[in-house]
Amino acid sequence: MLAPAASHGAGMWRVAGASGELDLNSSYMYLVFARDFAETCRVALVDEEVVAFVLGYRRPALPDRLFVWQVAVDERHRGAGLAGRMLDDLLSASASADPAVAYVETTITDDNTASQRLFASFAERWDARLETSGLFEAQDFPDRHDAEPLHRIGPFPALVRV
Incomplete structure (x- = not known):
């Protein structure tokens, strides 16, 4: 797991x-995220090829919130725990930041059970609460799109500074 470089953007787009x-x-968006938000993103490489990634950013108004926008794993590498390890790496790396991440937020459609399991497992590993609430309803989107409820995980007792 490592922070991406702009050169990983094309691979992220492919995955x-x-x-x-x-x-x-x-x-273009993947190139920009890999360059400008590398600190809050991760890629997994096999033989220098991107096989998985997490895109995230700190919310400007709430910098202790890490919003995870996308998580993807190449089909050939699913089931190996890459997505969870990338999320764990992102959260661990935030411990030395000021502020540390207090909450991880993401949106997940109701039919995306794989992502729901990923984030529930993440919350359990970190001994954190997972709360779900409304955020973007289907009618908010200008195209055909399912609702995207907000999943908020935290706080993270393991990251609390004493």
Whole structure:
């Protein structure tokens, strides 16, 4: 697991497109995230090829909140725990930041049980609460899109500074 470089953006875009689950953003967006938000993103490489990634950013108004936008794992590497390890690495790395991450937020459609399991397992590993509430309803989107409820995980007792 490592913070991405701009050179990983194309691979991230490829993995997202092949996922069959994610809303595919422009290739430019993945390049920008890999460059400008590397601290809050992770990639997993096999033989220098991107096989998984997490895109995240700190919310400007609430910098102790890490919003995880996308998580994707190449089909050939699913089931190996890469997504969970990338999330764990991101949270662990935040412990030395000021402020440390107090909450991880993401949105997950109701039919995406794989992501729901991923984040429930993440919350359990970190001994944190997982709360779900409304955020973006289907009618909020200009195209056909399911509602995206907010999943908020935290606080993280293991990161509390004494």
